[in-house]
Amino acid sequence: MNWALVGNNDGPLRILKSLGEPQNFPLLIGLQKPVSAGLQREYLKYIDKDHFFSGFEEDRLLQILENYKVNFIVNCFCNFRFIKLLEYYKVLNIHLSALPKYRGRHPLHWALINGEDKIGITIHEMTPGFDEGPICWQEMIKAEDKISVASARENLLTVLENNFSDFLINFKKAEIKNIKNLNEEATYIKRRIPADSRLVEWKNRDLVYRKVWALSSERNPAYIMINNKKIIVREAEKIALTGKFKEGSIIYFRKDSLEVSCEENKGIILKLAEDILDLNRHQSYKL
Structure with missing residues (x-):
């Protein structure tokens, strides 16, 4: 044949x-x-x-x-x-x-x-x-x-x-x-578009974590928006939090990473593709 x-x-x-x-x-x-x-x-x-x-x-x-x-x-x-x-x-x-x-x-x-x-x-x-x-x-x-x-x-x-x-x-x-x-x-899924890579699912830390790692190799990797600026996220690590924070709040940042609150007592560190030294440490940010 x-x-x-x-x-x-x-x-x-x-x-x-x-x-x-x-x-x-x-x-x-x-x-x-x-x-x-x-x-x-x-x-x-x-x-x-x-x-x-x-x-x-x-x-x-x-x-x-x-x-x-x-x-x-x-x-x-x-x-x-x-x-x-x-x-x-x-x-x-x-x-x-x-x-x-x-x-x-x-x-x-x-x-x-x-x-x-x-x-x-x-x-x-x-x-x-x-x-x-x-x-x-x-x-x-x-x-x-x-x-x-x-x-x-x-x-x-x-x-x-x-x-x-x-x-x-x-x-x-x-x-x-x-x-x-x-x-x-059968289950059906939609074709992905670049906007689907934005991280917005802060009430589900595990989903954010999987999304970052899955898309780390892709043309449209995971990203966040801060002050109308798109910032690519390369890696993620899960952390425990103490205290109460709103989901999606930046609770600490370094020059190239953020700690973000998720559901109760859960947070995530996002490793970024660029430095964010221009952020104001005395300002509250919500993703």
Whole structure:
């Protein structure tokens, strides 16, 4: 069975590294968005440049595929909606959650922020319903404390890399037993926007803590607003407090960190990306 591998960034590359023998390789590789010259060179270790494509949406990908006879497609992080493609091809999708939980965009971000004990990765068949297709393969791992999205992603892709070759062999032999992706057990999450990274959940210290660490690797890390100024937060540590303070009050600050009150007798130290020596130590601040 011939197949095509599409996706974004290094996702498809992790799959390629698992395949071993050249006869297992896809006929073509497509990246929705162009990558750096260095990353492209890594891809070209596995495929001739004439069969490597980048910069497309669904219509352009359909045109490219017309030149190949493929039986199925594996998608590893293309982020456009597959609609027309599903009329012509079976598509397997890599999703960074244990479906049916966390259907939608940015599932790993939300799972870490929400405090899931375990995080998962799933291969499922694409259907017109968003993340609703039958589950072909799934693994879960422990969600570590202080883990960032980037580190969690790396851990999950390592699991995928270690298992995909065997999965592909069994899939081609039609030996995969699908698992139902039950709608009644599904949870849905929204696509994250930069404003979602603002820290405002002071009545829940653990949530603030998880949010800071999860987003510490991201383009839009956690932040606070002081005097209409956005200040990036890099790290967080939990502390105990004595006395009564309003949630979200700054109770002490150093040049590059703040102690902030949360729920009763609980506080958090926020390590900042810049100095805040311009704050008035005799003024009360509320985040």
